[in-house]
Every structure is written in structure tokens, then in C-alpha cells.
Amino acid sequence: MLRLLLPLAGLAALLRAANIPQRSFGIDYDCNCFVKDGRPFRYISGSIHYSRIPRYYWKDRLLKMKMAGLDAIQTYVPWNYHEPQPGIYDFSGDRDLEYFLQLANETGLLVILRAGPYICAEWDMGGLPAWLLEKESIVLRSSDSDYLAAVGKWIGVLLPKMKPHLYQNGGPIIMVQVENEYGSYFACDYDYLRSLQKLFRQHLGNEVVLFTTDGASKLYLRCGALQGLYATVDFAPGGNVTAAFLAQRSSEPTGPLVNSEFYTGWLDHWGHRHSVVPTQTVAKTLNEILARGANVNLYMFIGGTNFAYWNGANMPYMPQPTSYDYDAPLSEAGDLTEKYFALREVIGMYNRLPEGLIPPTTPKFAYGKIFLQKVGTVVEVLDKLSPAGPVKSTYPLTFVQLKQYFGFVLYRTMLPKNCTEPTQLSSPLNGVHDRAYVSVDGVPQGVLERGESLMINITGKAGANLDILVENMGRVNFGRYNNDFKGQIWINGFNLGRYWPARGPQLTLFVPSNILVSSVPNNITVLELESSPCSTQMCEIEFVDRPDINATTQYASNAPPLFVRDTWLNHL
Numbered sequence: 001m002l003r004l005l006l007p008l009a010g011l012a013a014l015l016r017a018a019n020i021p022q023r024s025f026g027i028d029y030d031c032n033c034f035v036k037d038g039r040p041f042r043y044i045s046g047s048i049h050y051s052r053i054p055r056y057y058w059k060d061r062l063l064k065m066k067m068a069g070l071d072a073i074q075t076y077v078p079w080n081y082h083e084p085q086p087g088i089y090d091f092s093g094d095r096d097l098e099y100f101l102q103l104a105n106e107t108g109l110l111v112i113l114r115a116g117p118y119i120c121a122e123w124d125m126g127g128l129p130a131w132l133l134e135k136e137s138i139v140l141r142s143s144d145s146d147y148l149a150a151v152g153k154w155i156g157v158l159l160p161k162m163k164p165h166l167y168q169n170g171g172p173i174i175m176v177q178v179e180n181e182y183g184s185y186f187a188c189d190y191d192y193l194r195s196l197q198k199l200f201r202q203h204l205g206n207e208v209v210l211f212t213t214d215g216a217s218k219l220y221l222r223c224g225a226l227q228g229l230y231a232t233v234d235f236a237p238g239g240n241v242t243a244a245f246l247a248q249r250s251s252e253p254t255g256p257l258v259n260s261e262f263y264t265g266w267l268d269h270w271g272h273r274h275s276v277v278p279t280q281t282v283a284k285t286l287n288e289i290l291a292r293g294a295n296v297n298l299y300m301f302i303g304g305t306n307f308a309y310w311n312g313a314n315m316p317y318m319p320q321p322t323s324y325d326y327d328a329p330l331s332e333a334g335d336l337t338e339k340y341f342a343l344r345e346v347i348g349m350y351n352r353l354p355e356g357l358i359p360p361t362t363p364k365f366a367y368g369k370i371f372l373q374k375v376g377t378v379v380e381v382l383d384k385l386s387p388a389g390p391v392k393s394t395y396p397l398t399f400v401q402l403k404q405y406f407g408f409v410l411y412r413t414m415l416p417k418n419c420t421e422p423t424q425l426s427s428p429l430n431g432v433h434d435r436a437y438v439s440v441d442g443v444p445q446g447v448l449e450r451g452e453s454l455m456i457n458i459t460g461k462a463g464a465n466l467d468i469l470v471e472n473m474g475r476v477n478f479g480r481y482n483n484d485f486k487g488q489i490w491i492n493g494f495n496l497g498r499y500w501p502a503r504g505p506q507l508t509l510f511v512p513s514n515i516l517v518s519s520v521p522n523n524i525t526v527l528e529l530e531s532s533p534c535s536t537q538m539c540e541i542e543f544v545d546r547p548d549i550n551a552t553t554q555y556a557s558n559a560p561p562l563f564v565r566d567t568w569l570n571h572l
């Protein structure tokens with residue numbers, strides 16, 4: 001009997017093994033772990049946002065992440081980056097998400113996809129398209145029918161593209177996030193989370209692990225977590241790891257422990273000190289997390305750049321600068337830092353580090369000073385800036401009403417009476433979003449700024465042109481002020497982002513080498529909104545070989561503007 005039973009048991013085990021598909025990824029609530037291809041699995045991941053790095057550098061950055069010993073990368077999909085106008089989609093060039101996923105796969109990295117619709121991420125409006133605000137009463141991130149209809153359409157475009165890249169389908173994606181820190185939002189609308197869950201399941205099937213991320217406290221998890229979506233937490237180094245994971249256990253009594261955002265650094269704001277998080281603190285807490293077998297994503301592993309108008313803002317209104325360096329292990333320019341090597345050493349205690357050479361830091365080049373020629377004032381070049389001509393309206397329209405979601409709008413009216421004495425011009429209800437340059441017949445009168453300067457005095461004659469040039473400095477990306485109605489350098493047409501050296505802490509802008517050419521002269525266009533020196537003296541910019549994002553300016557709002565803009569250049 002015994003002899004007969006043994007082969008039978010052996011056969012059963014074999015059958016069970018054969019039942020496990022070759023590529024599978026899921027949660028095992030008995031071992032408190034993930035299972036990949038039938039085996040317990042723990043990931044060490046790092047965040048990289050493809051939208052903040054030129055496509056030209058994707059491969060280099062991914063390889064550096066692989067060489068740090070990471071199993072996976074985590075990335076956000078910014079909805080407004082891919083659907084600039086309702087129903088118009090862009091997945092080309094720097095927006096080619098599928099190519100990015102393919103590169104990750106080729107590099108041997110798994111992917112944790114934070115598909116949205118809302119991402120926060122210090123990104124303009126948290127990734128939500130500004131055109132959603134055309135319906136002024138819209139309640140974002142809720143069951144609001146117009147909001148859900150727009151989400152449904154977008155997700156219906158995005159997820160079918162993602163499905164072939166799921167791990168079980170041969171691709172790198174192991175997990176998909178449906179909402180981001182929803183427990184920190186005021187709405188607490190479970191029906192909304194249920195709608196998202198249904199939508200994601202419809203497009204991706206039942207097998208893929210769907211998850212949410214919230215601050216590590218019961219309070220946040222209360223509205224952020226939903227049964228069927230695996231609840232993960234985020235927390236910073238230096239705190240009590242046991243207590244943080246206990247919070248996750250309040251929502252997930254068993255299953256893998258996951259910190260989806262373990263902060264390697266921190267974000268910056270214009271006019272505030274550059275954030276720095278000591279390497280020792282990060283390394284120590286990372287070791288504590290890994291020692292208990294938990295899964296972790298290092299946010300950010302590389303931060304990158306808010307090119308063009310993509311930066312977000314926090315409330316009370318504080319816009320984020322162009323650099324998203326984040327004091328991360330790989331710098332904004334992808335350079336290997338002391339933090340990179342320290343964290344790699346910790347990771348090496350748990351993962352086998354890949355053999356081979358770490359790609360070196362790319363060389364930088366100081367091209368020196370470039371003298372600029374004045375093209376004209378904003379008013380003089382209005383025809384070029386706004387080829388479509390003016391929009392006439394009785395009352396001022398918002399950017400959204402004008403269907404212009406980024407950049408600048410010039411509001412012009414005539415002074416109705418003689419203002420011989422200084423006369424007040426005010427921004428009632430803090431209505432200027434975010435900064436307005438006021439002039440009368442071309443003579444500068446002052447600046448109105450959201451939360452800072454709500455009233456100025458002007459003088460001028462009846463009938464003079466009153467020009468108010470309003471700049472959108474980035475929409476709020478976090479919290480309940482998402483319904484947010486509302487400086488720049490271009491090289492060869494590529495928008496390097498805003499510069500504001502008078503405010504700091506960032507003084508230099510990162511210039512990726514791929515936007516420069518050697519065959520014809522490169523064209524640099526600077527839009528200077530305050531006290532341009534070019535009319536009265538030589539003005540210049542300088543290409544330097546090291547960044548300065550940690551300036552020790554006096555953080556006063558009325559600091560005089562600096563006339564020399566250091567731009568730093570990455571040259572291969």
C-alpha cells in the first residue's frame with residue numbers, strides 16, 4: 001500500500017505544479033508575501049517618471065536602476081500629458097509609454113504602474129487635465145458623472161494599451177494602482193473607488209493585482225482603502241517602521257507589507273530652502289524595512305525635471321520649481337551620487353547585485369557665456385506670441401474658459417478715467433492665478449500675485465491701454481483645491497521650464513544634450529517678465545558644468561532679479 005500511495009502523492013504535487021502558469025503574479029495571504037511564478041517574492045523598487053526625463057536618456061537611467069540591485073521600477077501615468085485636449089491623445093516621442101515599458105522589460109526590471117487617473121506627483125493638477133474644469137461645478141475624484149465619463153474614456157484608451165504588458169501576458173507590469181492617497185482627499189466617496197475598480201477589472205481582467213496607496217495611518221486608510229484593492233502605505237525614513245506597518249495591518253490583516261513611497265529625499269518650492277534628506281537616515285530605515293521582509297518602492301530613485309509648464313503646486317499656494325531633483329540617489333541629470341552607492345550597498349545585503357559596469361555619469365560641459373539680443377517686449381511681439389489674435393469679451397475669461405491650459409494670457413482694457421493720482425488696482429478674492437504683470441501703455445506698474453500681493457497702485461490717462469499679463473505658475477496637485485482656475489527658457493523650441501532666480505532655491509536649469517545640435521547654430525529664447533536688462537545693457541546667459549539648486553538667497557519676495565542666468569549643460 002505504502003508503495004502505491006507515494007507515487008500518487010508525488011503525482012498530485014506534480015499536477016499542482018503544472019497548474020501554475022509559467023508567468024503569474026499574485027498575493028499569498030498565508031505567507032504574507034507576493035508570489036511570482038509560484039514562488040514567494042519580495043520586491044525592491046524605485047520610482048522614475050518617464051514624463052520628467054527625455055526619452056533619449058530612458059535607457060541609461062533604467063540601466064543605472066537595474067545596477068543598483070532593484071527588481072522593479074514604479075512610474076506614474078500623467079493623464080494630462082497624454083490627453084491635452086478632450087479626445088486627442090499623444091503617446092509619441094517623450095510620451096511613448098509603451099516604448100518605456102519595453103525598455104524596462106529589456107533591462108530586466110518589473111514595473112509597478114500607477115495608472116491614475118489622479119497621481120499627485122507634484123505634477124500640474126495632479127495629472128488631471130485642466131479641461132475637466134470647463135464644467136465649473138465638477139467634483140473631481142468623485143462619482144460626479146461628467147468626471148467619471150471622462151475617466152472612463154481615458155482609461156478605455158490607456159488600459160487596452162497596457163494589457164499586453166501585464167506580467168502574465170509576457171510583459172513587465174506586476175501591479176496597477178487605481179487611486180493615489182485618496183484617504184487624504186475630502187470626498188471619501190467609496191462609490192468612486194468601486195467605479196474605478198470595476199473599470200480597471202473590465203479592461204485588465206481579474207488576475208492582475210490592483211492596489212491603492214495611502215499615508216501610514218488608520219485615518220487615511222479609512223477613506224483610501226477598498227476591499228478588492230490591495231491597500232499599501234507610504235512613509236518617510238527616520239520614523240517607526242513597526243508603527244507604520246501596523247497601520248497597513250488595520251486594512252490588510254494579512255498579506256505582504258508594502259511601502260509604496262519610501263522618501264529618499266523631498267520636493268522643493270520656489271522661495272523655500274532646497275530639501276535635503278541625509279543618506280544615513282535613508283539607508284538605516286531602508287535596512288529596517290528590508291530586514292522584516294517588506295516590499296518597498298524608493299520614491300524617487302531619480303526625480304528628473306518639470307520641463308515646460310508641468311510643475312504642480314501645494315496649498316497654501318506654493319508652486320514647485322523646474323528641478324525635481326528630489327535629492328534622490330540619481331540626480332536630476334542621472335548622475336551617480338553618494339546616496340546611490342550607499343543604498344546599493346544596503347540592497348546588496350538582500351538582493352544579488354547584477355554583474356557588470358554601472359553606466360558612468362555623463363560628462364558636462366561649460367560652454368561659457370552667450371550674449372542675448374532683445375527681440376522685443378511682450379506687447380511688441382504679441383502677433384507672434386498669439387497668432388490667432390485677441391479674444392473679445394465683456395468680462396475677463398479664465399484660462400480654462402479660453403481653452404488655453406498653460407502659459408500666459410494678456411488681458412487688455414482701456415482706463416475708463418484719468419488716474420493722475422496713484423489709484424488702487426486690486427485682485428478681489430485673490431482672483432489672480434497666479435501672477436500678473438501690470439502695465440499702462442507699456443509702462444510697468446507692478447505685480448499682483450496669488451496669496452502675496454493683492455493690490456497695487458497705478459497711474460495713467462483715460463483711454464490708455466491697461467495690460468495685465470497673467471502667468472499660470474502650476475496648478476495645485478494635492479488636497480481639495482484641485483479645482484484650480486488659473487519664469488521660461490526655450491532652446492531650439494524645447495521648453496526647459498521656468499526660471500526664477502530671484503526666488504530660488506534653483507538658479508540653474510538642466511539642459512539635456514539631446515536638444516542641442518552641432519550642425520547649425522542653436523537658438524535660445526528667454527522670456528523675461530521682470531526688469532529685463534537687455535534694453536539698457538548687455539544681457540547674457542551662461543552654460544556651466546554644475547547645477548545650483550541649493551541657493552542660499554534671502555527668501556524675500558521682493559529680492560531684486562539677477563541678470564545672469566546660469567544654465568547648465570549636459571554634453572556627451
Ligand SMILES: *[C@@H]1O[C@H](CO)[C@@H](O)[C@H](O)[C@H]1NC(C)=O
Pocket residue numbers: 102105106164165170171172
Ligand atoms: C519581456 O521580456 C521577456 C524576456 O525577459 C520576453 O520574453 C518578452 O517577450 C518581453 N515582453 C515584451 C512585452 O516586450
Ligand SMILES: *[C@@H]1O[C@H](CO)[C@@H](O)[C@H](O)[C@H]1NC(C)=O
Pocket residue numbers: 240241242243246
Ligand atoms: C514603535 O512602534 C511600536 C508600535 O506602536 C511600539 O511598540 C514601539 O515602542 C515603537 N518604538 C519606538 C522606538 O518608539
Ligand SMILES: *[C@@H]1O[C@H](CO)[C@@H](O)[C@H](O)[C@H]1NC(C)=O
Pocket residue numbers: 416417418461462
Ligand atoms: C483727462 O485729462 C485730460 C487733461 O490731461 C483731459 O483733457 C480729459 O478730458 C480728461 N479725461 C477724462 C475722461 O476725464
Ligand SMILES: *[C@@H]1O[C@H](CO)[C@@H](O)[C@H](O)[C@H]1NC(C)=O
Pocket residue numbers: 422423424455456457
Ligand atoms: C496706494 O496709494 C495710496 C494713496 O496714494 C497709499 O496710501 C497706499 O499706501 C498705496 N498703496 C500701495 C500698495 O502702494
Ligand SMILES: *[C@@H]1O[C@H](CO)[C@@H](O)[C@H](O)[C@H]1NC(C)=O
Pocket residue numbers: 492517520521522523
Ligand atoms: C536657429 O535659427 C536659425 C535662423 O532662423 C536657423 O537657420 C537655424 O536652423 C536654427 N537652429 C535650430 C537648431 O533650429
Ligand SMILES: *[C@@H]1O[C@H](CO)[C@@H](O)[C@H](O)[C@H]1NC(C)=O
Pocket residue numbers: 274276550
Ligand atoms: C544644501 O545646503 C545645505 C545648507 O547649506 C547643506 O547642508 C546641504 O549639504 C546642501 N546640499 C547640497 C546637495 O549641496
